[in-house]
Amino acid sequence: MQSIVYPNGNVSITVPAAESVAVATIGSSQATVYRELGYPNAPPTRSLLGVVQNGQTVFGPYASGATIIIEAGADEVMYEVGVAPVVLWLKCYALQPDPGVLNATGALTAAMMLSGIVTSTTAAAVAGTVPTGATMDLASQFNVGDAFDWTVIATGANAFTVTAASGHTIVGTAAVATATSGRFRTRKTAADTFVTYRLA
Incomplete structure (x- = not known):
């Protein structure tokens, strides 16, 4: 990191x-x-x-x-x-880049996740596919065991579902119900290999 x-x-x-x-x-x-x-x-x-x-x-x-x-x-x-570097922490303060936005089923990019917040406001159900482990590894200088937290805020009329990719698995309930938020932690477990955990 x-x-x-x-x-x-x-x-x-x-x-x-x-x-x-x-x-x-x-x-x-x-x-x-x-x-x-x-x-x-x-x-x-x-x-x-x-x-x-x-x-x-x-x-x-x-x-x-x-x-x-x-x-x-x-x-x-x-x-x-x-490839999409973001400084996540400095002393006791957090830096908040512009949140990521995903209003249609598609790629949930590393930059969106590293921003710390992803919003979705569309009336349709959305599936956001996390980056592959290899793509995630290129996005930043992760060491094995490094992790970061991020949140999905779903304000649309349907759920936002986080889906897995090659070398990047999901642990826990991946669907974020409408009018709620979901907290996730993404961790590097090996070269080109990540796991995203549903925390809350």
């Missing part, structure tokens, strides 16, 4: 091809983000990508990958690398 840059520290990270990096801070703390550029017969240089303060910014994706340098200010900075 996410990593830390400690106060007044810096880190150089390699972002794989087609992936991005999410950088997050809270309050007056800030992070300065650079991309390292290399030229033949010359030392590497830095290009300023931006300054992140009291929020989260995603840099990328980078088609051929990139070397990114993050410099922390007076407080720690959190970062996450992946």
